Amino acid sequence: MRKSIIILIALLGVGWVVWNLHTVLLQLPDDADQGPVYRIMFFHIPAWFSAGIAVFIALGSSIGYLITKNLKYDAVALATTEAAVAFLTIGLVTGSIWGRISWGIWWTWDARLTSALVCWLLYAGYLVLRTAIEEPSQRARISAVLQIFAFADIPIVWYSIEWFRTQHPGPVLRGSGEMDGAMKAAVYANWPALMLVAAAFVLLRLRQEEVKREIDSLRRIVHAG
Amino acid sequence: MTFWRHTWTVLTKDLRAELRTKEAVNASFSFAITILLLISFAFDPTEEMTREFSGGLLWIVFAFAAVLILNRSYARELPNDCLDALIASPAPASAIFLGKALSNLFLLLAVEAVCFPVFGIFYNVRWIGQFWPLLLVVVLGTWGLTVVGTMFSALTVNIRLREVMLPLLLYTTMIPGLLASMQLTVHLLAGEPLSTAFVWLRFLIGFDVIFTALALTFVDTVLVG
Numbered sequence: 001m002r003k004s005i006i007i008l009i010a011l012l013g014v015g016w017v018v019w020n021l022h023t024v025l026l027q028l029p030d031d032a033d034q035g036p037v038y039r040i041m042f043f044h045i046p047a048w049f050s051a052g053i054a055v056f057i058a059l060g061s062s063i064g065y066l067i068t069k070n071l072k073y074d075a076v077a078l079a080t081t082e083a084a085v086a087f088l089t090i091g092l093v094t095g096s097i098w099g100r101i102s103w104g105i106w107w108t109w110d111a112r113l114t115s116a117l118v119c120w121l122l123y124a125g126y127l128v129l130r131t132a133i134e135e136p137s138q139r140a141r142i143s144a145v146l147q148i149f150a151f152a153d154i155p156i157v158w159y160s161i162e163w164f165r166t167q168h169p170g171p172v173l174r175g176s177g178e179m180d181g182a183m184k185a186a187v188y189a190n191w192p193a194l195m196l197v198a199a200a201f202v203l204l205r206l207r208q209e210e211v212k213r214e215i216d217s218l219r220r221i222v223h224a225g
Numbered sequence: 226m227t228f229w230r231h232t233w234t235v236l237t238k239d240l241r242a243e244l245r246t247k248e249a250v251n252a253s254f255s256f257a258i259t260i261l262l263l264i265s266f267a268f269d270p271t272e273e274m275t276r277e278f279s280g281g282l283l284w285i286v287f288a289f290a291a292v293l294i295l296n297r298s299y300a301r302e303l304p305n306d307c308l309d310a311l312i313a314s315p316a317p318a319s320a321i322f323l324g325k326a327l328s329n330l331f332l333l334l335a336v337e338a339v340c341f342p343v344f345g346i347f348y349n350v351r352w353i354g355q356f357w358p359l360l361l362v363v364v365l366g367t368w369g370l371t372v373v374g375t376m377f378s379a380l381t382v383n384i385r386l387r388e389v390m391l392p393l394l395l396y397t398t399m400i401p402g403l404l405a406s407m408q409l410t411v412h413l414l415a416g417e418p419l420s421t422a423f424v425w426l427r428f429l430i431g432f433d434v435i436f437t438a439l440a441l442t443f444v445d446t447v448l449v450g
Contacts, residue, residue: 118397122397128390129384132384134385138383149373150398153398
């Protein structure tokens, strides 16, 4: 039953992404200033939104673990952090490709890019730390605390655009640089599509962690016997 | 009142243990001087260039030197199960943490106090005119470094790859704090008044306050469980 739900969500997500690709590539016109390269935005912006959602869920699950000591929360924190790192990677890579074409460089030490990279490093550090701890409850406790520390860095990313001089393009969904309605709709449509794909991955990872816990407890029983 | 007495006891115990063996401070000091020397081989600095990279150079040296002190902070309690005895003592984990963090602050400030004159001589930089503002920046930056570092030292004390994990986690989390310290140091070494870089000072104070509060809140979870 659960397996079929995961497959259904994955198919729905992938189907929606393909449909959005059709809209973005074949129906929307090229941008007046940027030409065809602006289409990266349809993945770039939803990837950052999704990463944001994922880190919020990971933070909530980590706090949930510290309160309840239930390892299921730890598994959710791990799975959503992995999804967050994947989305952060998509955001960084798509941004870099756009930068190469629009600015002529792959990378610039602009404040927002730097902060995004710092976030990526923080959550990658969280995943590396987990591999260094064997005992499950110790791993869950220590990584939950690290998750909270990592999250405290996020406001710095958020406010960095105001605190530092930046050459990242200004917000395009609101404010003065606002884009056309059809384009905005395509950005918003791609967000839930990517979230569905991510949800399927997270559910799959939760299942894996559950099986891993079962194997661990069986192994302990065998050793005790 | 008892909290501060416990903090004082841990602080004096750690300082006494370090002053008797001098193992961390000696290593940290030699390492700092070696990096200062090595940088001079990397490029031939002119006076103008030195002023531009002085803040970055100094704080990279301090961050590297700090890890040698911080790695020993909790690890020195491991032989003879001293850490378990400390945790079982009536002192709360936050008092133990604060005592250790203050001890690390003083040790690192001592290393930095030697680095500054050496840096001034090696790179022909005059900093004495800005002594008090520089002292403020150095104390605030070093407190950020030690409070996050002491917390992560507690976080990684019982895990595999402790020596690798501490710098990995510390440097990424410290990036905003180090950035602010570097900007302020460059600003001051250029002869500018502190008031014109007030935004960075506020940023650094905010960073210190956030991470001190987080560390004091969660150190009990990390050490006791």
